[in-house]
Amino acid sequence: MNAVTPSGFRDVLAEEARAREVITRAVADLFAERGYAPIETPTLEVMDVVRAGGRMPASPFKFFDSHDDLLAMRPDVTLQIARMCATRLADEPGPLRFRYTQRVFREAEADNQAQARELTQCGVECIGPTGPAADAEIVALFVEALTLAGAGTFVLGLATVGVLRALLERSGASEPWKAAVLDAYHDSDFVALDRLCAAGAPGAVLAADGDAAPDPGCVAPAYAAAIGRLARIRGAHDAIDEVRALAAPLGCIADLDDFQATYDRLADAGLAERILVDFSVVSSFNYYTGIVFEAYAPAVGSPLGSGGRYDRTLGAYGPDRPAAGFAFYLEQAMAAAATAGAEGVARPLRIAVPKGSLNGEAIACLEEAGLDVTGLASPGRSLVISNPGVDYIIVRPSDAPVFVALGAADCGICGKDSLLEVGADVVELVDLRFGGCRFVVAEAAGTTAAIEERYRKLGAMRVATKYPSITRSHFARRGTQVEIVYLHGNVELAPMVGLADRIVDITATGTTLAENNLEIVDEVLASTARFFANGCALRTDDRIVGLARTLAACAPAHTYAPIAGASNPA
Numbered sequence: 427m428n429a430v431t432p433s434g435f436r437d438v439l440a441e442e443a444r445a446r447e448v449i450t451r452a453v454a455d456l457f458a459e460r461g462y463a464p465i466e467t468p469t470l471e472v473m474d475v476v477r478a479g480g481r482m483p484a485s486p487f488k489f490f491d492s493h494d495d496l497l498a499m500r501p502d503v504t505l506q507i508a509r510m511c512a513t514r515l516a517d518e519p520g521p522l523r524f525r526y527t528q529r530v531f532r533e534a535e536a537d538n539q540a541q542a543r544e545l546t547q548c549g550v551e552c553i554g555p556t557g558p559a560a561d562a563e564i565v566a567l568f569v570e571a572l573t574l575a576g577a578g579t580f581v582l583g584l585a586t587v588g589v590l591r592a593l594l595e596r597s598g599a600s601e602p603w604k605a606a607v608l609d610a611y612h613d614s615d616f617v618a619l620d621r622l623c624a625a626g627a628p629g630a631v632l633a634a635d636g637d638a639a640p641d642p643g644c645v646a647p648a649y650a651a652a653i654g655r656l657a658r659i660r661g662a663h664d665a666i667d668e669v670r671a672l673a674a675p676l677g678c679i680a681d682l683d684d685f686q687a688t689y690d691r692l693a694d695a696g697l698a699e700r701i702l703v704d705f706s707v708v709s710s711f712n713y714y715t716g717i718v719f720e721a722y723a724p725a726v727g728s729p730l731g732s733g734g735r736y737d738r739t740l741g742a743y744g745p746d747r748p749a750a751g752f753a754f755y756l757e758q759a760m761a762a763a764a765t766a767g768a769e770g771v772a773r774p775l776r777i778a779v780p781k782g783s784l785n786g787e788a789i790a791c792l793e794e795a796g797l798d799v800t801g802l803a804s805p806g807r808s809l810v811i812s813n814p815g816v817d818y819i820i821v822r823p824s825d826a827p828v829f830v831a832l833g834a835a836d837c838g839i840c841g842k843d844s845l846l847e848v849g850a851d852v853v854e855l856v857d858l859r860f861g862g863c864r865f866v867v868a869e870a871a872g873t874t875a876a877i878e879e880r881y882r883k884l885g886a887m888r889v890a891t892k893y894p895s896i897t898r899s900h901f902a903r904r905g906t907q908v909e910i911v912y913l914h915g916n917v918e919l920a921p922m923v924g925l926a927d928r929i930v931d932i933t934a935t936g937t938t939l940a941e942n943n944l945e946i947v948d949e950v951l952a953s954t955a956r957f958f959a960n961g962c963a964l965r966t967d968d969r970i971v972g973l974a975r976t977l978a979a980c981a982p983a984h985t986y987a988p989i990a991g992a993s994n995p996a
């Protein structure tokens with residue numbers, strides 16, 4: 427027997443357990459002092475109940491019990507409290523204020539990403555009160571709790587979902603376009619958002635990666651432009667003024683007055699220094715109804731915690747009541763505490779630079795953007811090149827998203843294909859317009875009829891590829907059942923030697939396909955190189971926004987040209 431803990435789960439030894447106890451006690455005392463009563467929820471929840479809440483944070487562990495009920499280990503506590511308040515406590519007049527310290531469980535996050543699958547959430551929910559005073563109470567308590575936990579000089583990203591919702595509602599856009607915009611906001615994909623919003627400009631070509639671009643319908647150009655612009659508005663009080671100037675002429679002020687009043691209260695409480703008004707923070711759009719916030723520490727790669735107003739969630743379980751709350755991860759707060767104190771020390775900006783075919787143009791872009799790239803083109807066997815103010819981390823392109831998502835690099839460059847394949851949680855900032863290539867489905871010339879007949883008989887097709895995730899999504903969109911054969915290279919061999927019916931691979935000049943007598947039967951996507959960043963680094967390090975702006979200004983001059991044959995050029 428190998429006496430190990432399951433992947434993503436761990437023991438907490440005494441020294442750390444004591445430190446956790448000190449923090450959780452102090453935080454619980456703070457919450458209690460503010461009138462929040464303790465509450466505990468079950469470890470397991472009926473899956474339908476979790477789904478009904480409209481928000482599924484990551485993928486929960488699921489199993490059937492002996493009653494054939496599909497159960498989920500709680501991925502989040504808020505939904506459980508919403509269920510409890512809307513059912514068993516429905517007759518309590520309120521306001522109801524609850525606090526908790528509980529473990530949450532998430533299955534999928536561990537996939538090759540060394541992510542914890544069990545985390546400790548410390549949080550509160552406040553059911554009943556609404557308006558700026560209630561919102562400011564929650565946000566201020568979040569800041570106070572994180573400060574008490576020792577999280578140091580974290581940044582609080584603050585926004586409200588009302589303006590975006592109003593812009594979408596009044597835009598006249600088609601439902602698929604609106605859904606694609608929300609996906610782009612949720613995925614922090616500014617490149618996709620810009621593409622979608624360019625649809626509002628007369629004569630603009632709409633394009634997207636992967637999926638066919640949705641028809642925008644009758645979206646008014648001014649609304650499309652405002653929806654794209656909103657995601658890039660960030661700052662202090664001036665950011666609220668900018669949103670007002672953008673949304674007022676379109677009649678989409680929505681809850682901005684309340685948001686401003688909340689901000690002013692927080693500023694009066696001395697919290698302005700911490701707050702970054704940032705309208706790209708909007709997340710879980712179906713769930714949050716007003717203010718949303720998230721905390722970021724400079725040296726911690728993922729948010730410390732988050733919260734917001736969810737006035738329609740209790741209604742999924744019983745009588746509706748307004749509510750707001752937050753939770754922070756104890757483990758993340760402790761990670762931030764471990765690096766607190768070093769914030770004042772100027773850190774080099776860490777950029778993941780792809781080796782291989784994207785390397786030369788990536789270096790040229792960085793140089794064009796004014797960075798010192800000395801030694802980067804010929805690093806020898808060195809994997810990190812340190813120049814004044816910047817560390818270049820030399821990675822395989824397909825690894826770049828992982829380095830950035832896990833906070834080992836602040837930002838990076840790789841192909842859109844690598845971002846799609848890895849599916850990492852990063853903010854996609856700029857299409858650099860080089861490294862253009864197409865992903866296609868190909869087969870040996872003259873084999874279509876035989877492949878189709880085999881598919882009719884077997885009900886599945888064998889496809890070889892270096893890109894299993896892109897391949898799986900493509901065939902799922904087409905409704906074709908596939909068995910994927912994962913290869914590391916020379917994928918074109920597979921149909922030639924009978925290993926697979928078809929391949930999904932990159933083509934650029936078409937030489938490799940032609941020389942091996944393969945024919946293209948479908949387009950999958952078109953890709954170009956992207957500049958992207960870790961979401962926490964982006965909100966705690968202004969150099970990234972500056973670099974993104976310069977790279978975006980340089981990008982149109984690059985060698986980007988429509989990619990022959992691609993139906994959806996990226």
Ligand SMILES: Nc1ncnc2c1ncn2[C@@H]1O[C@H](COP(=O)(O)OP(=O)(O)OP(=O)(O)O)[C@@H](O)[C@H]1O
Nearest residue numbers: 781782783784822823824841843861862863932934
């Ligand atoms: N003709 C092409 N063939 C392969 N990749 C291309 C081509 N044109 C552009 N690219 C881009 O370059 C990236 C791959 O670069 P390269 O071939 O150097 O790395 P790789 O060794 O295939 O990748 P990895 O080592 O990360 O698996 C692709 O992800 C794509 O974005």
Ligand SMILES: O=P(O)(O)OC[C@H]1O[C@H](OP(=O)(O)OP(=O)(O)O)[C@H](O)[C@@H]1O
Nearest residue numbers: 915916917931932933934935936937938
């Ligand atoms: O259309 P072309 O210009 O011929 O380019 C396409 C080839 O380039 C890539 O291979 P790569 O050289 O990266 O090697 P790999 O087969 O090991 O992935 C791709 O996988 C194709 O094989």
